[in-house]
Amino acid sequence: MKSLLKDIAQSTLGLKLRNFMGYRPVILNLNYRKSGSTSISDAFPWRTDNGYKTKFNYSDILGLFYKIENSFVEIFFYSKNNELIKKLTLTQLDYSNEIIIDKAFLNGIEDYGVFYIFHRADSQNTDNLTISNRCYVGFSNEISWTSYVHGNGYVGYQSLDGLKNDFGMVLSSFFKKRYRIQNSFIDFNKSELFFVNPTSEKINFSVCKNQYFLEKGSSMLIDVSGKDNISIISRSLFLRPIVFNYKDNFFDVYHA
Numbered sequence: 001m002k003s004l005l006k007d008i009a010q011s012t013l014g015l016k017l018r019n020f021m022g023y024r025p026v027i028l029n030l031n032y033r034k035s036g037s038t039s040i041s042d043a044f045p046w047r048t049d050n051g052y053k054t055k056f057n058y059s060d061i062l063g064l065f066y067k068i069e070n071s072f073v074e075i076f077f078y079s080k081n082n083e084l085i086k087k088l089t090l091t092q093l094d095y096s097n098e099i100i101i102d103k104a105f106l107n108g109i110e111d112y113g114v115f116y117i118f119h120r121a122d123s124q125n126t127d128n129l130t131i132s133n134r135c136y137v138g139f140s141n142e143i144s145w146t147s148y149v150h151g152n153g154y155v156g157y158q159s160l161d162g163l164k165n166d167f168g169m170v171l172s173s174f175f176k177k178r179y180r181i182q183n184s185f186i187d188f189n190k191s192e193l194f195f196v197n198p199t200s201e202k203i204n205f206s207v208c209k210n211q212y213f214l215e216k217g218s219s220m221l222i223d224v225s226g227k228d229n230i231s232i233i234s235r236s237l238f239l240r241p242i243v244f245n246y247k248d249n250f251f252d253v254y255h256a
Contacts (some may be wrong), residue, residue: 006073010064010206017034026237027170027237027238028154028170028238029168033130035194036127036128036159036164037084037127037128037130037159037160038130038157038158038160039118039119039120039131039132039158039159039160040130040154040156040169041116041117041118041132041134041151041154041156041157042119042134042135042151042152042154043114043116043153043156043173043192043196044056044152044153045113045114045136045137045196045215045219045242046077046101046106046112046137047139048101048102048103048105048109048110048111048112048190049110049111050110050114050141051142052112052140053101054101054102054135054137055098055099055100055101055138055139055146056100056135056138056141057096057098057117057135057138057198058098058099058117058133058135059095059096059133060095060097060099060119061119061131062121062131062160063095068121069094070091070121072089072093072119072121072124073089073117073118073119074087074088074089074090074117074118074120075087075090075118076115077106077173078116078217080111080112080113080218080219081215081218082215082217082218085106085109086107092179093155112194112219113219114217116155118156118157118165119133120158120161121160121161122160122216124160129160129196132154133151134146134151135150136150137149137151139244139251140251142235144203144249144251145251147251147252147253149242149253149254152196152240153240154170154198155168155169155196155198156169157169161176167200167216168197168200168201168216170198170199170236170237170238170239171237172199172237173235174203174235175235176233176234177233177235177237177239178231178233179229179231179234179236179240180230180232181231181232181241181243181256182226183230183256184228184229184243185224185225185227185228185230186226186228188226188246189225189248190225191224191225191227191243191244191246192221192224192225192228192243192244193207193221193222193240193242193243193256194219194241194244195212195214195219195221195239196214196217196218197214197215197216197217197236198217198228200216201216202215203234203236203239204234205225205232205233205234206233207222207224207230207231207232208227210222215231240256241254243255243256
């Protein structure tokens, strides 16, 4: 009986009920573990708007740490409206790798969105293996050096054989949560918050009492220039933005 109750409590429906009632709420849906060996990805932001160029640095985790031969990666690029715009399958990996994402790379698109990286190993024995590449993404424009930030939180997964995948690992609660940014933007020329919906459903949220919504997997840039004491209120249990700050020729990007 105890085992049955535990299985129910950890099921997708059970997690939703717990979070709805506020009983020991769970931030991440960990049911990916039922899919066997798995690669987990953050929703990494990319920008080609306003002269931006995005650099993505990642490692061959399976080859470097597990000595698995012939491993490869799949990278999926999505628009800000969660439309798949490009997929890369990279089979020739070094231990350290880099991709430069500009408008030419995305066939002339000058905008922003997110991408996911999944490691693959089709023919190797990888039982009960879970990996996550907390890679670094760098941003630069015409007047700045490249500023780097690492992954912002688990969002999607894919089994190493590529047969199972899902997105929206972050869960929501019936009760609204407040996330306060511990920084002031008063002294900057411009400040932006980059949001991506990490859940499997549409979310409504507020920033400085202004109301917004995001569909599953969609992303949004919000201008918060000159603001102080910024709070983000939503039912998502982990809606943390990435900050872009500008002052004269200075530019920085980091987690809120």
